[in-house]
Amino acid sequence: MAANDPESIVREETDRIAPELIAVRRDxxxxxxxxxxxxxxxxxxxxxxxxxxxxxxxxxxxxxxxGMIEGGRPGPTLLIRADMxxxxxxxxxxxAFASAVDGKMHACGHDIHTTTLLGAAAVLKRLAPGLGGRxxxxxxxxxxxxxxxxxxxxxxxxxxxxxxxxxxxxxWPYQPVGTITYVNGACQAxxxxxxxxxxxxxxxxxxxxxxxxxxxxxxxxxxxxxxxVSREVNPLSPAVVTVGRIEGGTVRNIIPxxxxxxxxxxxxxxxxxxxxxxxxxxxxxxVETGLRLPSDFTYARKVPPLVNDTALLGRVVTTMRxxxxxxxxxxxxxxxxxxxxxxxxxxxxxxxxxxGSGAPGRKDSLHNSEYQPDEASIAIGVQALSRxxxxxxx
Numbered sequence: 001m002a003a004n005d006p007e008s009i010v011r012e013e014t015d016r017i018a019p020e021l022i023a024v025r026r027d028x029x030x031x032x033x034x035x036x037x038x039x040x041x042x043x044x045x046x047x048x049x050x051x052x053x054x055x056x057x058x059x060x061x062x063x064x065x066x067g068m069i070e071g072g073r074p075g076p077t078l079l080i081r082a083d084m085x086x087x088x089x090x091x092x093x094x095x096a097f098a099s100a101v102d103g104k105m106h107a108c109g110h111d112i113h114t115t116t117l118l119g120a121a122a123v124l125k126r127l128a129p130g131l132g133g134r135x136x137x138x139x140x141x142x143x144x145x146x147x148x149x150x151x152x153x154x155x156x157x158x159x160x161x162x163x164x165x166x167x168x169x170x171x172w173p174y175q176p177v178g179t180i181t182y183v184n185g186a187c188q189a190x191x192x193x194x195x196x197x198x199x200x201x202x203x204x205x206x207x208x209x210x211x212x213x214x215x216x217x218x219x220x221x222x223x224x225x226x227x228x229v230s231r232e233v234n235p236l237s238p239a240v241v242t243v244g245r246i247e248g249g250t251v252r253n254i255i256p257x258x259x260x261x262x263x264x265x266x267x268x269x270x271x272x273x274x275x276x277x278x279x280x281x282x283x284x285x286x287v288e289t290g291l292r293l294p295s296d297f298t299y300a301r302k303v304p305p306l307v308n309d310t311a312l313l314g315r316v317v318t319t320m321r322x323x324x325x326x327x328x329x330x331x332x333x334x335x336x337x338x339x340x341x342x343x344x345x346x347x348x349x350x351x352x353x354x355x356g357s358g359a360p361g362r363k364d365s366l367h368n369s370e371y372q373p374d375e376a377s378i379a380i381g382v383q384a385l386s387r388x389x390x391x392x393x394x
Contacts, residue, residue: 006127007323010386013123018379021119024048025378026097028111032086032104035142036151038063041084041114045139048118052125054137061152067137069124071393075133076164078392079348080385081341082117083110083143092369107371109171109357112378114139116169116355119382124389133393136163140340146191146302149343163348165312165392168341169381172354173364177374179356180320180384181332182313187352188306189238189266190273191338194280196221196261197296198248198287205253214259215248217293221283222261228279233272240266240336241276266336268305306342309349316351319391320384337366351388355381 024044033041045065046056054067063084091098091105099105106112117137124135138157142148175181198218203211225241233239241263248259267273277299288294320329332354344350357373358364364371 006130006390007387009127010123010383010390013126014119014379014382014386017119017122021115021378021382022375024118025111025115025375028114029106030097030100032099032101032106032111033084034088034104035085035145035148036062038084038141042139042141045084045114045118049121049137052122054121054125060155060157061141061148063141064148064152064155064157065139066157067121069121069128069131069135069137071131071133072129073132075131075393077134077136077161078389079136079138079163079166079344080117080120080389081138081140081166081168081344082113083140083148084114085110085142085144085148087144087367089367089369093372095372105369107368108144108366109371109373110143112171112357112373112375112381113169116378116381116385119378120385120389123382123386127386127390131389131393134161135389135393143340146338146340149303149340153343153347158344158347166341166344166348166350167316167385167388168339168344168350168352169355169385170339170352171357171373171377171381173358173366173371173373175330175354175356176358176360177356177376178324178380179328179330180324180380181330181354181356182308182317182320182351183332183334184308184310184313186268186305186307187334188339188342189240189268189334189336190305190342191302192265192273192277193300193302194263194265195298196284198259198261199294199296200255200257200259202257203255205255208255211255212292213255214293215256217287217291218246218248218259218261220291221287224283225280228276228283232275232279237272238268238334238336239272239276266338268334303338303340303342304346306339306345306352308345308351312349313351315391316353316388319388320353323383323387353384355384
């Protein structure tokens with residue numbers, strides 16, 4: 001291959017800027033910011049884009065940043081998205097560049113994502129004259145609370161021009177660095193949230209017949225809740241129902257007035273999603289009738305499943321195999337974790353990749369206080385995004 005062909009330029013430029021990207025990532029890692037608080041992160045992103053000659057647009061979706069790379073000739077618009085927010089976790093890695101903010105950490109690797117997209121921006125800016133179309137760079141806030149994508153869409157990020165394609169990605173510690181994983185069809189679950197306040201009548205623990213016990217009702221409901229998954233959802237259609245918070249009572253000998261339950265529902269298809277929501281309402285009606293225990297029930301649909309577009313994913317996977325070899329590109333399985341890139345994928349054809357970030361000798365997992373992704377995944381991600389953009393905008 002000629003030294004100045006686009007594929008060679010991608011490799012050479014990535015190698016050249018890799019040390020700079022690692023330095024940027026470590027700076028971002030030291031100063032994590034939670035959802036919709038990413039002011040300093042956004043400022044750093046805007047400064048890096050400006051340095052590359054890409055005019056940043058800030059304040060999109062409150063703290064999001066957008067940049068545009070115009071190609072040398074007309075063509076489609078490709079959106080590439082990275083998320084920026086951290087988690088409310090106290091870091092325990094002991095790294096020299098560990099979080100300097102108590103109780104906040106990039107434990108999901110969004111610092112890796114932000115840096116990777118900045119690297120791809122640098123590479124694609126150099127290659128811009130040869131692109132047929134444009135690249136819309138989207139640095140998104142608030143993925144961890146599943147609200148940032150919707151906020152950016154409400155602010156018009158998909159308007160004028162509307163993207164023809166969207167690419168998303170996530171670092172993936174469950175696969176070694178140097179690998180890329182994809183999933184056909186639904187790759188991430190829908191995420192819904194529920195709140196239930198059981199409203200009983202308080203009384204002495206020694207005289208339960210004079211009270212209406214919301215603790216007993218809540219316990220019965222939690223047990224019944226799993227029958228929705230085991231007996232009402234098709235066994236071939238995954239569903240997860242989790243109660244993550246229970247709050248009620250103050251002392252051991254008083255039956256409380258109320259008990260609060262909060263939880264999440266994860267599904268991969270609309271039929272299962274509808275069945276669980278309807279079933280929860282029916283079970284609560286039974287608790288009210290059988291135990292004289294009414295409740296306030298709130299069910300919020302947060303994000304839909306993330307479904308990869310078959311045609312687009314096929315093109316991207318072909319590009320990944322050409323760039324990294326068949327052995328490095330693997331088909332994976334769906335995750336019941338949620339990802340609000342699904343909101344972009346619902347609006348335009350989209351493909352989502354998992355960039356292996358597992359470091360040799362480690363068994364890391366996301367959302368863990370000791371998470372240490374392999375920084376070599378940044379360069380792999382930059383090359384993957386750049387090569388995909390090249391092929392989609394030829």
